[in-house]
Every structure is written in C-alpha cells, then in structure tokens.
Amino acid sequence: MPEAEVLTLPAPAKLNRMLHIIGRRDDGYHALQTLFQFLGHGDTLTFAHRTDGKIRLDADLAGVPTDDNLVLRAAHRLKAVSGTRNGAHITLDKHLPMGGGLGGGSSDAATTLLGLNRLWNLDLPLERLAALGLELGADVPVFVRGHAAWGEGIGEHLTPVELDMPWFVVIHPGIGVSTPGIFKAPELTRDTPPITMARALQGGASSWRNDCEPTVRTLYPEVARALDWLGERAPSMLTGTGACIFARLEREEDAEALLAEIPKPWHAFKAPGRNRSPLHDALDRRAS
Template structure:
C-alpha cells in the first residue's frame, strides 16, 4: 500500500491591504503584505496508480469536483499528462471564509506535494502560474514566503517581516468577498505606495481598506475588532471574517486569547517568513 504524505497548509494574514482602483475586468488593483503564520491545515496525499483524483473527506456544501484541492490535482495532472492519481484528505483547522487563505493554501500544498510525489520536477514559477488559475492567493503559498503583493495579489516580492505572536479571532460569520468588493462605499482610490515605504511604515500604521465596509455589513466582526482593540491594535485580514492583533511575546498573546476564547473561536499563531510546507519538503 502506498504511504501517505502529510503536509502543512499554513494560514496567512494581510497586515496591510490598500485598494488602488477597480480594473476594467471588474477585479481590483491592490497592494498587500502577506505574512505566513504557523496555524495550518494538514493535507494527506496518497499516490494512486489508477489515475483517479479522490477527496476522501469532503467539506459540507462544497461539491467534490469544486473543492480546490481536487481542482489543483486535476490541473496539475492535465498540464503534465501524468498517469498517476491521488487520494486526498484534509484535516481542517482554518475556518472557511475567514480571510486566512485556507482554500488557497490547501491548493498550493497539493500542487507542491504532487510535484514531489509524482516526480514532475516543475519549478516554483511554473507551479505558481498554475496556482494563479485557481485563485489570486495561491501563488504566495506556492512561493512559500511572506511577500509584498500588487496587481490582484499575484505580483509577488518576497519580504522579511517582523514575526510577532498573533491572536486571531473568528467572529463566526461568513463574509461575501464579492459583496465587499462590489459595495459602493468601499475605498477604491488609496494612492499607491512603494514597497519600501510600506515596510518602513510598519504596524500600527498598516491598515485594511476593506475594514470600514466589513464592519458596517457584519456587526459581529465590528464587535470582535472593538473587543480586540481594547488590548492591542486590531485589524481585519483580507475581507474577513477573521481579525487579529500582534503581541511581542507568546505569553502576552495567550493571556489575551484566553479572555477572547470566552466569546469567540480564538487561536494563537506565530508569525513566519518561510512556509512550513517548504521546510517539510526541504525546498
């Protein structure tokens, strides 16, 4: 029986998110800082000889063939004309629709894991290009490093950020990302800045242009931001729903997380610059 390879799929936080303009194709030009954290899903990959792509434990309300891990495996299989298949499993810790990039990270882990298992020898640039077909956030997880991003989030430059401990709160609502980006009150004219200026600014000057609209549309998120802001500078990640704050020590983060967990699902995570996925495969 083939041995299963278990690989991490880490979360990300948007420590800055500027929306520059709406593009003619309906998407938005943005600038963001992606930071990886050590809160992860785990993806199991068991190679198959029959060419089938099978997700063994699907997610409620997501059809098997629509799941990003299945789509990622099929895209790689079709692109490389591979005869191999895979059985996939997901040990899910990251909340769906939380702004932590869980689905995109899962897809990236499948691309990298199958590139290894099927011995395809594709480069990271090739895998990132495939990942972009699945979602704008997939390439940052493929590249495996905290990054400054422009365009729709696909133009990446690796950066080294500070690595505090984060308290991450999920207000238990599901955010419609299209709804946020279509909201007429969304800020769409933030002047672009250089990467150097963004890195020089740092927390707490980093902000998220989606936050005002999300707080108005989703009162539980506003409540979580307000609660966390009593203890540190709180921010929204992506379009939410998760909010976060940075702390200098694990002890300080765990102390606030204990109080937060009385009201919200809460995690403590360490900021990273290199993905544990790449560490796991020695890449």
C-alpha cells in the same frame, strides 16, 4: 520516491498585514497593494499514491460542492498539465474557517500542487506551479512561492520581504464574509493612493491598515464587535475581507493570556508569524 510513500504536509494560514485598494481594473477586479505573511497554524493534507490514476478526496466541507473544491481542482489541473498517469488519495484535515480571510482554500490548493509535484516525481519548477496556482485563485501563488511578500495587481505580483515575526491571536467571530459582496459594496474605498514597497515597510506595522475593514464593519456587526473588543487589548486589524481579525503580540505568553480572555462563542487561536512558509520547511525536511 517509492510509490507507496505517503506525504503529510501543512497548508498554513496567511495574514494580510496591510491591504490597500488603489483602483478598479477594466476586467472588474480591484488593484491591490498588500503584505502577505504566513502563520504557524493551518490545515493539514495527506497524499497517498494511487496506481489506478484516480484522484479521490476525503474532506468534510459543508456547503462546498465537490467540483468547486480547490484541492480537487488543483490536483486535476496538475495531472492534466503534466500528463502523468499517477493518481492520489487526498485527505484534508480542515482547521481554518471558510470565509475567514486566512487563505485556507488557496493554501490547500498550493499544498496540493507542491505535494503532488513531489509525490508524482514531476519536478515542475516553482514558477510553473505558481502559474497553475494563479489559474485557481489570486492568493494561491504566494502560498506556492512560500515567502512573505509584497503583493500588487490582484495580489499575484509578488516581491519577497522580511517582516517582523510576532505572535498573533486570531479571532473568528463565527460568521462568514462574502468576498464578492465586499468588493461590490458601493461604500468600499477604491482610491487609496499607491505607495512604494519601501515606504510601506518603512512605516512599519503601526501604520498599516486594511481598506476593507470599514465596509466589513458596516455590513457585519459581529465582526465590528470583535474588532472593538480586540482593539482595546492589542493592535488589531481585519485580514483580507474577513471575517477573521488578528492582534499582534510580542511574546507567546502575552498571546496565551489574551487567548484565555476570548469570549464565547467566538473561536480563536494563537500562532507565530512566519516569513518562510511551514509548507516549504516541511518539504525541505522530507528531501534531507
């Protein structure tokens, strides 16, 4: 790859199609069982090679200190592990809301790892990149691996799955939800009996739920209002710890019609479900 080449890559959103909390571990983290699926919608990152070894980021993320930005943390971690002298100028075009449960920051980090691995000609295997991703956050590995998955542990033990791929309408009710706050809430369900992946898949979407949803409803009335409104129109659920909620529609025109009804000031978008990450599709197209 020529040094001057610029890579522009997607950082797709994810949905938790189901999320069970089956216990609390000795280290304080919660043991989960979940189904991850990607969306054909997300952020975009552009990577330009620098010969001076420096890493720079252009991004307008209110309230996120530079040192805490997952894109920069991922880039510096990859540079340190690989020993490369290369640098990069990274531009983040942010579309996914922060604190929305769509995995935006984790997806940005994963795209950074895979993008710079390609830009810098490092050829690190996917397993190594996923391990680096886990150092940055529990959701990063699923974005690195790039396939819809059954997740266990804190979400890092992944088994690829094939899920239905309907259209989704996603609503962000204009507030952020604190993930630590939800997991610390005394009323959170933490004792859902474990199930097998086969049983979860056999039950299908109509049987899936999110154990965080009742707690988020209680603590965030605006999310509860959005859930009630959307639930009257299509099968709906919270993703992650929120604040985003999603409805499953069979056809794009159904999603378009529902999108037109969304009341202000809520923000919303429609997107198809994807079992293979758009990031990996984009990298494959670049390689061909």
